[in-house]
Amino acid sequence: xxxxxxxxxxxxxxxxxxxxxxxxxxxxxxxxxxxxxxxxxxxxxxxxxxxxxxxxxxxxxxxxxxxxxxxxxxxxxxxxxxxxxxxxxxxxxxxxxxxxxxxxxxxxxxxxxxxxxxxxxxxxxxxxxxxxxxxxxxxxxxxxxxxxxxxxxxxxxxxxxxxxxxxxxxxxxxxxxxxxxxxxxxxxxxxx
Amino acid sequence: xxxxxxxxxxxxxxxxxxxxxxxxxxxxxxxxxxxxxxxxxxxxxxxxxxxxxxxxxxxxxxxxxxxxxxxxxxxxxxxxxxxxxxxxxxxxxxxxxxxxxxxxxxxxxxxxxxxxxxxxxxxxxxxxxxxxxxxxxxxxxxxxxxxxxxxxxxxxxxxxxxxxxxxxxxxxxxxxxxxxxxxxxxxxxxxx
Numbered sequence: 001x002x003x004x005x006x007x008x009x010x011x012x013x014x015x016x017x018x019x020x021x022x023x024x025x026x027x028x029x030x031x032x033x034x035x036x037x038x039x040x041x042x043x044x045x046x047x048x049x050x051x052x053x054x055x056x057x058x059x060x061x062x063x064x065x066x067x068x069x070x071x072x073x074x075x076x077x078x079x080x081x082x083x084x085x086x087x088x089x090x091x092x093x094x095x096x097x098x099x100x101x102x103x104x105x106x107x108x109x110x111x112x113x114x115x116x117x118x119x120x121x122x123x124x125x126x127x128x129x130x131x132x133x134x135x136x137x138x139x140x141x142x143x144x145x146x147x148x149x150x151x152x153x154x155x156x157x158x159x160x161x162x163x164x165x166x167x168x169x170x171x172x173x174x175x176x177x178x179x180x181x182x183x184x185x186x187x188x189x190x191x192x
Numbered sequence: 193x194x195x196x197x198x199x200x201x202x203x204x205x206x207x208x209x210x211x212x213x214x215x216x217x218x219x220x221x222x223x224x225x226x227x228x229x230x231x232x233x234x235x236x237x238x239x240x241x242x243x244x245x246x247x248x249x250x251x252x253x254x255x256x257x258x259x260x261x262x263x264x265x266x267x268x269x270x271x272x273x274x275x276x277x278x279x280x281x282x283x284x285x286x287x288x289x290x291x292x293x294x295x296x297x298x299x300x301x302x303x304x305x306x307x308x309x310x311x312x313x314x315x316x317x318x319x320x321x322x323x324x325x326x327x328x329x330x331x332x333x334x335x336x337x338x339x340x341x342x343x344x345x346x347x348x349x350x351x352x353x354x355x356x357x358x359x360x361x362x363x364x365x366x367x368x369x370x371x372x373x374x375x376x377x378x379x380x381x382x383x384x
Contacts (some may be wrong), residue, residue, distance in 0.1 A: 007250065048267065066320050071225070122309070122310040124258070
């Protein structure tokens with residue numbers, strides 16, 4: 001309605017697409033990555049050294065179901081996105097997790113489901129794609145993946161090198177496009 | 193250097209990440225999808241009905257190697273991106289294909305490899321991820337996939353429904369984040 005909903009200074013603009021299959025596990029993964037991914041330079045100017053939390057920068061989170069687009073020829077199909085009535089509380093819980101893991105006043109958000117103008121100053125530009133791990137439905141597979149996940153987490157916390165390709169080794173589920181160094185603001189256009 | 197490099201009105205802002213494995217085939221796919229994807233409403237206001245070409249809108253293309261990011265724990269790794277000396281002619285050839293498939297004056301671009309401020313007014317917001325099919329290296333597999341591809345294309349041109357999930361059924365290679373309805377401009381910051 002011409003109203004400015006939110007704005008941040010330097011930080012990350014997150015465009016968050018929630019899949020119909022996403023679970024608490026996906027939410028936890030994506031919150032951890034957004035807050036800990038080393039997208040910023042350190043004091044000496046070395047790139048990819050510090051996270052948004054390390055630098056005490058801001059996060060602007062905007063819901064973006066179109067990231068769950070599947071192409072049917074040239075027609076976008078959005079049936080893979082979580083339906084709005086479920087996605088809204090899920091999205092709110094992600095915001096809450098982010099606020100409790102970091103500093104609540106540094107996490108801003110758009111208006112869920114509203115048509116908005118999102119102004120992003122993409123500094124760099126830097127755009128990365130974060131995809132949460134799939135939550136398997138088969139209980140047997142689940143426990144195997146859980147064990148792998150636990151092994152990974154342990155390796156990570158010991159600070160030793162990790163066998164990478166998280167992105168390509170797991171089926172895409174929850175996508176978040178993050179623009180680092182982005183200043184941005186969100187203006188509400190009309191309700192959709 | 194404080195200079196405005198490019199700007200567009202309504203259209204698509206493409207953030208283009210080229211993978212080290214990308215080939216001409218990936219380039220052709222991505223150009224076709226950018227130009228033909230139905231991201232815009234038609235005259236009667238029906239959403240997801242018209243392409244950027246149908247509506248005679250503009251395209252702003254910005255090279256974005258960080259889309260080829262692989263996470264190593266919380267550290268972004270960019271070794272999957274095509275090295276700049278190869279990516280620059282590849283990127284230019286993508287621009288050329290887009291210009292010859294559409295109208296040259298409606299395709300704008302940033303400065304390859306330069307550090308820039310990219311101002312995107314993401315209208316909606318609408319952000320979609322386009323991933324080109326993998327180009328297989330095994331000749332046997334190649335012909336099989338080519339046949340599948342041809343079958344798909346035929347189905348598509350007949351206008352019948354297509355068994356979708358192009359995104360999830362193919363290994364991610366070339367990523368393009370597209371914001372439709374985006375007005376935007378690109379200002380050069382400093383050379384990197």
